[in-house]
Structure formats: C-alpha cells, structure tokens
Amino acid sequence: VQLQASGGGLVQAGGSLRLxxxxxxxxxxxxxxxxxxxxxxxxxxxxxxxxxxxxxYYADSVKDRFFISxxxxxxxxxxxxxxxxxxxxxxxxxxxxxxxxxxxRYYLEDEYKYWGQGTLVTVSS
Numbered sequence: 001v002q003l004q005a006s007g008g009g010l011v012q013a014g015g016s017l018r019l020x021x022x023x024x025x026x027x028x029x030x031x032x033x034x035x036x037x038x039x040x041x042x043x044x045x046x047x048x049x050x051x052x053x054x055x056x057y058y059a060d061s062v063k064d065r066f067f068i069s070x071x072x073x074x075x076x077x078x079x080x081x082x083x084x085x086x087x088x089x090x091x092x093x094x095x096x097x098x099x100x101x102x103x104x105r106y107y108l109e110d111e112y113k114y115w116g117q118g119t120l121v122t123v124s125s
Contacts, residue, residue: 001026001114005094008119011084015123019079021094021116029072030099034112035079037090037121044093048079049106052099057106062088086125091118 007019021033034049048068050056056068067080077094095112105111 001031001096003094003096003114003116005092005116005119008092008121010122010124013084013086013123013125015084016080016082017084017121019081019092019094019119019121021077021079023075023077023096026096026098026114028075028096031096032099032102032106032111033068033070033077034095034097034106035068035077035092036095036109037088037092038118039087039090042090044109046107046109047092050077051102051106059107081121084121084123086123089121089123091120093118 002024004022011017032051035047036044037047038044046059048058050068050070065083070077094116096114097112
C-alpha cells in the first residue's frame with residue numbers, strides 16, 4: 001500500500017487548507033485512515049481518523065475546525081482544515097491500517113501500518 005499526501009502550503013492564520021491522501025494497492029474501503037502531524041521540535045501527534053464506514057475522531061486541538069472525510073470510490077482521504085492557527089503548522093502525514101489489524105487505538109502511531117511521505121503546512125501569523 002502506498003500513500004501520497006498532497007495539499008500542503010502556506011496560509012495565513014484564520015485561513016483554510018485541504019489536504020488529500022491518495023492510496024494505491026490494497027482494499028482501501030476496509031482501512032482505517034488517519035492524519036498525524038509533527039511540528040518542529042515536537043513529537044508526531046494524532047490529528048484525525050476515519051473508519052471504513054465513516055465514523056470520525058479528532059484531537060481536541062482541532063475539533064470543530066478540521067474535518068476528515070473519505071471517498072472509497074476514489075481511494076482518497078481528505079482533511080479540511082479551517083480557522084488555521086500558527087500552532088497548526090507542521091508536516092502532516094496520512095496513515096492507514098487494514099480493518100483486520102485495527103484494535104481501536106486510532107490515536108496511536110503504532111496502530112497504523114502504512115504511512116505517506118508528509119506534506120508541509122505553514123501558517124503565518
């Protein structure tokens with residue numbers, strides 16, 4: 001399974017950005033998909049996840065600002081990021097775990113088997 005993240009860029013605080021992650025190989029519709037991010041000097045952290053049937057989860061820091069969605073017909077998962085803040089600046093990674101391996105810990109890096117290369121989001125104040 002290969003994951004290709006895109007959509008990062010420079011945006012002013014308060015603006016919006018939409019990230020996408022395209023998956024190839026494997027049975028995408030059965031995967032739990034997640035987004036993580038890593039800011040400079042910090043550890044990678046959970047942002048959002050969506051299960052195969054569409055149930056979504058969010059970190060408290062992004063709740064009501066970020067929205068994750070998936071298109072199983074197109075093998076893509078997206079992250080709509082609104083009201084961006086300087087503290088949202090990070091490299092964003094998409095990740096996937098087949099449903100058969102999913103143990104419910106959507107917020108843990110170790111839960112995911114496949115990772116994309118990351119896309120940089122820069123938020124100017």
